[in-house]
Amino acid sequence: MEAANWAEHTGEQFWTGKDITPHALLAKYRLDEMFLGFSRGVPVAAMVLNNQTHSLQLDEKSTRESMFMRKLTVRRDYAGVGYAKQMVDWSRRFATERGYTLLNLICECNNHRLRWTLGQFGFNxxxxxxxxxxxxxxxxxxxxxxxxxxxxxxxxxFAQELLSSPTPINPLLN
Structure with missing residues (x-):
């Protein structure tokens, strides 16, 4: 919920609070595709990672070789200390260990700082x-x-977190 509020405040609403409730996430993604990053037992980052293109159209070869990250978020009070990079790095290892050669982050954004940051992580x-x-x-x-x-x-x-449904995801992030 915090991420949805932050994105809306910056003028880029990637998703709404309704889109990130456990019920909505479980309707679209499997439990083993949802990951939380922890720091000293506190969940500080979250993402969805799978091999499904969903609405992105890619050529057959790219689709077959790709893993896709979605909804990569870091709690605002933990932003800027490297947790997003650790989530990306964990995803790189996870994808490589499974034979994938491409990691795609689905993010329709205009935020120059975010785009620059993703470039620093190696994304084109x-x-x-x-x-x-x-x-x-x-x-x-x-x-x-x-x-x-x-x-x-x-x-x-980082560890995988199983979300219960239909309780709001917000308690997991506070």
């Missing part, structure tokens, strides 16, 4: 087409060619 900004035939933006990282080192803490710092 690409234009694509969504399922409705409309132009969309996403970020792609070539796992075989990325020169950005993976944090040594990425594997240790």
């Amino acid at each position: 900004e690409l234009d694509g087409v969504n399922g409705k035939g409309k132009p969309t933006r996403f970020f792609q990282l070539d796992l075989d060619k990325c020169a950005i080192p993976i944090s040594k803490h990425a594997k240790q710092s």
Whole structure:
């Protein structure tokens, strides 16, 4: 909920509070696709990671070689200390261990700082087409060619969290 409020405040509403309740997430994603990043037992970051393009249209080869990150968020009071990078690094390892060569972050944003940050993580900004035939933006990282080192803490710092439904996700993030 915090992430939805922050995005709305910045003028870019990636999703609404209704989109990120456990009920809404479980209707769209499997439990084993939802991840929380923890710092000293406190959930500080969240994301969805799977191999489903959903509404993004890619060529068959890219689709077959890709994992997709969605709803990557870091609690505002933990922003700027490297948790987003650790989530990306964990995802890089996770995808590589499963034989994927591309990591795509689905993020239709205009925020220059966020776009710059994703570039610092090794992502290239690409234009694509969504399922409705409309132009969309996403970020792609070539796992075989990325020169950005993976944090040594990425594997240790994160665990999968099972969300109960239909209680609001907000208590997990406070």
